[in-house]
Amino acid sequence: MSAILLATHGGESADGATRVALLLARRLGVPLRAVAVLEPLALIGDGYSNTYVPTPDDIETIKAALVAAVTEQFVRCGVQDCDPEFRIGVSVSEIASLAQALGASLIVVGLGSHRIIDRALGGETALHLAQVAATPVLAVPADATTIPQRAMVALDFSPTSLLAARTVATWMQPGDALHLVHVVAPEDFAPNAMAAGGGDSGAARLAQATATLRAATHAGIDASQVAGDPARALLERARELDADLIALGSHGYGIWKRLLLGSVASKIIRLSPRAVLVAPIACLATLAGAGPAVQSPAAAGSTAPPPA
Numbered sequence: 001m002s003a004i005l006l007a008t009h010g011g012e013s014a015d016g017a018t019r020v021a022l023l024l025a026r027r028l029g030v031p032l033r034a035v036a037v038l039e040p041l042a043l044i045g046d047g048y049s050n051t052y053v054p055t056p057d058d059i060e061t062i063k064a065a066l067v068a069a070v071t072e073q074f075v076r077c078g079v080q081d082c083d084p085e086f087r088i089g090v091s092v093s094e095i096a097s098l099a100q101a102l103g104a105s106l107i108v109v110g111l112g113s114h115r116i117i118d119r120a121l122g123g124e125t126a127l128h129l130a131q132v133a134a135t136p137v138l139a140v141p142a143d144a145t146t147i148p149q150r151a152m153v154a155l156d157f158s159p160t161s162l163l164a165a166r167t168v169a170t171w172m173q174p175g176d177a178l179h180l181v182h183v184v185a186p187e188d189f190a191p192n193a194m195a196a197g198g199g200d201s202g203a204a205r206l207a208q209a210t211a212t213l214r215a216a217t218h219a220g221i222d223a224s225q226v227a228g229d230p231a232r233a234l235l236e237r238a239r240e241l242d243a244d245l246i247a248l249g250s251h252g253y254g255i256w257k258r259l260l261l262g263s264v265a266s267k268i269i270r271l272s273p274r275a276v277l278v279a280p281i282a283c284l285a286t287l288a289g290a291g292p293a294v295q296s297p298a299a300a301g302s303t304a305p306p307p308a
Contacts, residue, residue: 160249
């Protein structure tokens with residue numbers, strides 16, 4: 001990793017992201033960079049009176065409040081020697097573009113509200129970043145205090161899902177657990193396929209991916225297949241494993257398909273009480289020189305349903 005970019009607004013919902021970003025930067029020996037974005041103030045009018053137009057003084061007052069909030073957050077989370085960059089613009093676009101400009105290998109952001117119902121309604125920075133960024137996005141719950149130690153990776157053998165697995169594998173230590181999970185359609189599920197070590201192409205590819213990742217991490221690795229609706233199956237499997245992180249790749253469906261069908265990545269971000277790491281589809285541009293751990297274990301002939 002070349003750098004970790006923390007995206008924060010100084011609020012308590014981003015405290016977990018701040019703590020985890022700091023710990024990851026220290027463990028990996030890379031710089032911690034931070035950005036806080038002030039969204040442009042909207043013109044306000046009710047149709048009956050004069051429209052309110054923000055003045056330069058208004059903008060400076062709000063920016064000062066943002067600076068103060070981030071400064072206070074860094075104090076309570078133990079962040080030192082990191083001067084956050086403050087920008088004015090659309091937050092998701094500013095964060096994604098800065099990550100690319102810095103060559104950051106990870107964006108860390110707060111997962112959002114504790115209340116899942118609030119996240120289920122959308123409007124989350126983490127969700128929007130996962131749809132547009134060209135850098136893996138780690139969304140962290142507000143109460144997180146440590147780097148995830150029990151990670152579950154949803155593998156469908158796409159380049160983005162393998163990148164998600166490799167990203168998590170790089171920070172795990174001895175004693176940590178990396179669980180690889182492949183979701184199949186119920187009619188394709190074979191309980192003994194993994195033990196047999198062959199026959200089912202999904203099981204064979206999962207075994208090959210496991211072997212490749214085992215050489216790239218200090219964590220213990222196991223692999224399993226589950227059947228059912230991908231999002232529900234993954235959330236249930238993460239609960240069974242007591243995982244503190246779900247990692248997956250995003251396939252970047254077009255906006256109309258996302259609105260009508262949703263995607264597994266979107267559902268996981270909105271419904272998971274655990275940290276979520278998503279490797280967005282835009283990351284594909286950087287995969288050419290990423291190394292063997294992100295290469296598909298087999299040619300792109302998989303018939304498995306995509307998890308995102």
